[in-house]
Ligand code: GLN
């Protein structure tokens with residue numbers, strides 16, 4: 001049985017691409033050096049796969065920033081404002097990715113969006129009325145040829161035309177139907193150029209097929225591919241799908257002249273049934289994605305082999321479920337984790353071995369094979385993963401635990417009486433600038449250069465200063481500033497049982513930004529109070545209310561590598577109980593306003609609307625309620641969300657039953673306000689009045705204008721005034737000026 005990898009990580013085992021790119025951006029190295037570093041990374045990655053014996057290896061899976069941007073660049077989908085900068089090719093490319101400010105002009109980057117249900121972000125191609133779609137680039141061709149020079153015969157992998165068009169933003173009067181045939185013609189040219197160079201297989205990635213598709217989408221897909229497939233220039237074409245099943249278009253896909261079709265058996269809940277019910281043509285190869293490209297656990301061979309055996313197809317290749325871009329490079333880099341843990345993990349490199357073993361076992365009476373038995377032994381228990389107490393606590397949760405009493409309206413009255421806040425109360429989202437002294441203090445403590453006492457002393461000094469600053473500015477609800485946190489998930493993970501941390505397990509989030517998600521290893525519980533001392537200290541510095549600051553269970557889960565041996569729901573509930581302990585401790589220590597951030601709530605929303613509630617919101621929203629349902633009516637619960645589309649899940653957000661929600665709204669032009677009004681949103685709201693991603697100080701007039709707009713949609717008694725997210729990336733000076741203006745604006749409208 002043959003093996004295939006949809007795509008390999010590309011940031012370099014030690015994040016070489018990040019470091020080379022940053023040096024290039026800083027002018028420390030030139031283009032030639034950057035290109036050379038990239039070539040080394042590609043070479044290493046290709047040879048690794050070749051040595052592992054993978055049959056179908058992708059080229060063009062490398063990117064300096066993002067593959068969707070690469071595709072836009074390849075077909076000249078480059079807005080004029082970037083061309084006008086008159087930069088080199090790579091200069092134009094990076095201007096689209098990161099914006100440009102310099103001698104040649106000043107332009108913002110293309111929009112950045114989450115890639116389906118992952119934490120990877122792509123750049124949104126812009127098609128306007130002047131866009132002249134044309135194959136002007138050569139990247140897939142060059143990288144195919146280069147791979148051949150390294151001795152690796154590859155399948156060039158390219159974002160397919162359907163997904164490309166569906167993800168693009170049309171900024172002029174043109175629609176998809178106005179440009180699809182032009183784009184198709186250029187893809188056909190690309191196929192012929194690649195054919196000329198001697199490729200035998202080309203991979204088109206079409207993950208958009210796993211979304212809900214309408215008749216128009218299906219017609220578009222068929223039109224594009226009938227055309228491409230009747231002009232194959234002798235190359236075979238693999239249609240690669242991932243992140244779900246293609247239930248809306250399966251029969252149309254298998255009726256087309258594809259030579260191979262890649263399907264996802266991990267996230268594609270209906271993939272096996274689709275084949276079972278509709279068959280799979282004997283003249284096509286099925287690339288069966290059974291090795292999870294998104295998680296880091298060892299593959300369960302029994303499950304995978306059973307899936308493969310059950311498929312009624314003649315020609316099967318064992319494949320990754322999606323690109324391995326979403327997992328780290330190799331376990332070899334983890335020197336501190338003991339083998340008791342490591343043997344349960346498979347990063348990209350280890351997954352290559354798994355593909356081979358599965359392929360090898362497939363033809364055999366595998367039950368008795370050593371590789372199989374060794375694999376099965378892994379699933380018979382893990383050290384320190386079980387906590388009967390936690391399991392019992394989750395089992396004991398009752399419906400009443402998800403309900404906070406009294407109901408919102410009554411609580412709102414009680415809280416207004418007790419807190420006595422002015423109309424349009426002012427607050428911030430939690431973090432204050434993480435200046436170099438703050439980061440140095442944490443690092444020094446981590447490295448053991450300073451004692452715990454010194455570390456705490458410094459943070460207390462920062463908290464006291466932060467409180468004093470907020471009092472001077474005249475804010476109504478104060479925060480402690482989050483100086484003890486590196487990251488809103490890692491910080492909690494480090495203080496919870498059941499988590500495991502890695503040293504070098506980086507995955508690309510966007511461009512040069514990589515993240516290192518912690519791993520949920522076992523049952524989760526709280527070791528000891530986490531934030532209580534900091535919040536208590538902050539409160540002791542002032543007579544004003546201080547808001548406690550926590551991260552919610554859904555966000556903690558979504559930004560970790562989750563377990564596969566228990567359900568996501570079960571994991572979220574465990575985390576919810578741990579955070580609930582913290583909420584109750586804060587309350588017991590006199591903190592009567594507590595914010596529980598759910599920045600990543602939207603992220604794992606299923607790709608199909610029909611699954612939104614049953615597969616996710618039906619347990620994610622109650623889990624949030626579980627965290628705060630036991631607090632007194634007097635305690636005010638806040639939550640915060642940012643940078644995603646909320647408009648279509650407003651009722652679910654209201655059902656979180658928080659007392660106040662703050663969220664980012666400044667970039668979406670306050671569109672969300674209409675939706676709040678339409679849905680009779682009950683929760684009090686603080687739509688951010690300015691964008692914290694820019695050092696720009698908003699004027700009082702500007703903030704008043706934003707608030708005036710908000711007042712036309714939100715009752716005065718429910719409106720809060722705050723920035724749109726935490727201030728940790730900002731400097732001290734602009735923060736103070738901005739908040740002074742924010743308070744002045746609130747006072748002005750109170751008047
Ligand atoms: N409380 C966090 C902060 O202020 C929230 C961060 C976020 O929403 N991403 O930084």
Ligand code: ZN
Pocket residue numbers: 429599640641642724725726
């Ligand atoms: Zn935020």
